[in-house]
Amino acid sequence: MSSTFQHHDDPGGKPPALSIRGLRFRYVGAVDTPADAWTIDLPSLDVARAEQVLLTGGSGTGKSTLLHLIAGLVDPAEGTVLVDGTNIHALAGAPRDRFRGSAIGMIFQTFNLLAGFSALENVLAALMFSSVPPAKHHDLAEAALSRLGITRIHATPEELSVGQQQRVAVARAVVCRPALVLADEPTASLDPENAEHAMDLVQSVCRELGAALVCVSHDPAMTSRFERREKLGALVQSTGEALAASVASIAGGSR
Amino acid sequence: MNDWTIILRSLRARLFSTVTTAALVAIAVALMLVLLMMRDAAQQAFRRGGGDMHLLVSNDQSSMVSFLNGVLYANPPRAPIAWARAQQLRQSLPLGDNGYAIPTQLGDSFMGQPVMATEPEFFSKLKPNPGEPWVFAQGKAFEADFQVVLGAQAARATGLKLGHKISLTHGTGESREGEHVHDEHKYEVVGILAPTGGPHDRAMFTSLQSTWVIHAQDRRERDAAGAHVETTAADLTDADRKVTGVYVRLATRADSDVPANLPQVFDMLRKDPSIVVASPSDEARKLLVIVGNIDIVFRAMAGVVLVSSAISIMIALYNSMEQRRRQIAVLRVLGCSRPRIFGLVLTESAVLGVLGAAAGLVVSLLGARSVVLLMKAKFGLVVHPSLSPDVAIVVAGAAVALAALAGLVPAVMAYATPVAKNLRPLA
Incomplete structure (x- = not known):
């Protein structure tokens, strides 16, 4: 195993990888949404460090929007999103972009690799905007690609198979050793065999890194891979009820 | 992997667009530089016209006309100066050992090439370019009457060789029907000059006395009611002996080209109402001011091409933005800030300007070289274009600045690219 993917010990007192409170979002000008309806209305969600969560939900429930x-x-x-203890929305402009680049890795359904750039360069692109010293970039990128089984590191995405492309995308998402990896339908473009292999890699790499994984998927085959599964609509309801109970309890206590 | 990798990959991904837009910038820069180089070369050619003379004395209407006719061979001067007056000038002026007062007469031509009648001193004392004496490509200066020396361009235009014999035409226009040809006397070509880059290249030179003789021949035949008469130098009268100009160079010290007494001599000659005195260097300067307006038009045209190339850069980048929104969104997800995206696009635009300006510099040097060769081969004109580093830097810098400016709109588009919207899977 590469040193790049050593597990981070989680010393006590460290904040969760993700902590959401009272999150509300509405698309401005959405014609099919009532004026008082929220696209996202999530009272709370916590994901511990190195925890892996599957978020499910029907179309239009705002899974991708949540990511x-x-x-x-x-x-x-409204609301707050703390990633690794940092309120990402309290950061503005370049600091938020830098924080995202170093604390969050994203994997997409269509991989979103940079066309015309080699596999190595796609991974280097993630390091380029991070605080990792440039002298280490090449070694880290090569190690990440090697860990994910990519040997043709100078091949462009167009020259790689779909499965290999997804693995390059995974290498790019984790090379900066983020606290949180967000995967948006990561297997939707893959055949079942490649999908299984890709998810094996995503989950194992996140475990090795100690990175939390929040995966959004429609794929029923994914269910068995995650111990913690949340359905977005239900999550809204259950956490809302829990919050209401908590508020009632606090109110009752005060009385 | 750094910002330059992203910029160069982006340019490579749109190779055709990159090459065509850079080529447009190159054309604009080259055009501008060649125009500036040629303008400088043309100015030098104008200034070279007077050679190393200080003053031109004539009997023309004005000093400018005197310069145009007496140096640039525009037209034959209308009024002559009597030979006695020319001799008087020669004796009265402070010429010293290294000065001269060389009489000249214009009025004849051969195949449209003007013929200047003068004295052998024209070749031994006057320098067509300061510090550079005449060089004979073939033959030698005339030593007797009815010998002619050809300027480099005149030799090329007429196709005459050493030993050829010709008759001169009265007047300086292209050989027109009915023009009088002095066919009683034949001139032999005895010398062909090397190019000087000045107006004398298109002239032919012969002795004053032979010119006086052929005109005396006309006079005497008129007097004889058209009967043929033989005319020699012995038949010349004082009225036959006239000149149309005197090239004057005053005595100078070895370490100076301009004598201290030049203003006084100029004023003294100017007070004589029977002559007109011109300073060729001053007249050349005035002429350049007049033709400077054309120069402005040319520069404006080159400027328009430069601005057009900048607009083409903007359009090329603008069109590429639609295809690049996803790439920009991915870079943003990876941690690239909006200002950095803005800078990447602006730099990409400036790089197009740099590529174009660099290519333009090379093209302009090659183009100027081609123009030099063409001018020499086709017209026998010698021009010496040179590119001042300051001018090159200013033009290239302007091209890069314009290109960067052209990148502003696409850069703003890139800056404002909504990330989430452009990460969605393609339909």
Whole structure:
């Protein structure tokens, strides 16, 4: 195993990888959404360090939007998202981008590799915007690709198979040793065999790194891979009830 | 992997667009530089016209006309100066050992090439370019009457060789029907000059006396009611002996090209109403101011091409933005900030300008060299274009700055690219 993928010990007192409170989001000008309805209305969600969570839900329940909110790519109307203890939405501009680059890895359904760049360069691109010293970039990128079984590191995405492309995307997502990996339908573009292999790699690499994994998927085959599974609609309801109970308990206590 | 890798990959990904837009910038830069180089070369050629003379004395309407006719061979001067007056000038001016007062007469031509009648001193004392004496490509200067020396361009235009014999035409226009040809006397070509880059290259030179003789021949035949008469130098009268100009160089010290007494001599000659005195260097300067407007038009045209190339850069980058939104979104997810994205696109635009400017510099040098060869081969004109580093830096810098400016709109588009929207799977 490469030193790059050593497990991070989780010393006591460290914040969870992800902590969401009172998160609400609505697309501005969405014509099919009632004015008082939220696209995302999530009272709370905590993901411990190195924990792996599968988020499911029907189309339009805002799974991808939730990942974008967590990554700080869109701003919520209300609520907070703490990634590795940092309120990502309290950061603005370049600091938020830098934080995202170093604390969050993202894996996409269509991989979103940079066309025209080699596998190695795609991974180096992630390191380029991180705080990792440039002298280490090449070794780290090569180690990440090697760990994920990519030998043709100078091949462009167009020259790689779909499965290999996904593995390059995984290497890119984890090379900066993020606290949190967000996977948005990571197997939707793969055949069952490649999908299983890809998920084996994603999950094992996240475990090795001690990175929490939040995976969004429609694929029923994914269910058995995760000990913790959350259905987005139900999550809203259950955490809302828990929060209400908590509020009632606090209110009752105060009385 | 760094920002340059991203920029160069982006340029390579749109290779055709990159090459064509850079080529447009190169053309604009080259055009601008060649124009500037040629303008400088043309100015030098104008200034070279007067050679090392200080003053031109004539009887033309004005000093500018005197310069145009007496140096640039625009037209034959209309009024002559009597030979006695020319001799008087020669004796009265402070010429010293190294000065001269060389009489000249214009009025004849051969196949459209002007013929200047003068004295052998024209070749031994006057320098067509300061510090550079005449060089004979073939033959030698005329030593007797009815010998002619050809300027480099005149030799090329007429196709005459050493030993050829010709008759001169009265007037300086292209050989027109009905023009009088002095066919009683034949001139032999005895010398062909090397190019000087000045107006004398297109002239032919012969002795004053032979010119006086052929005109005296006309006079005497008129007097004889058209009957043929033989005319020699012995038949010349004082009225036949006239010149149209005197090239003057005053005595100078060895370490100076301009004599201290030049203003006084100039003023003294100017007070004589029977002559017009011109300073060729001043007239050349005035002429350049007049033709400078054309120069401005040329520079404006080159500027328009430069701006057009900048617009083409903007359009090329603008069109590429649609295809690059996903790449920009991915870079943002990886931690690239909006200002850095903005800078990447702006730098990419400036790089197009740098590539174009560099290519333009090379093309301009090659182009100027081609123009030099073409001018020499086709017209016998020698021009010496040179590219001042300052001018090259200013033009290339302007091209790069314009290119960067052209990248502003695409850079703003890149800056404002919504990340989440562009990460969605393609339909």
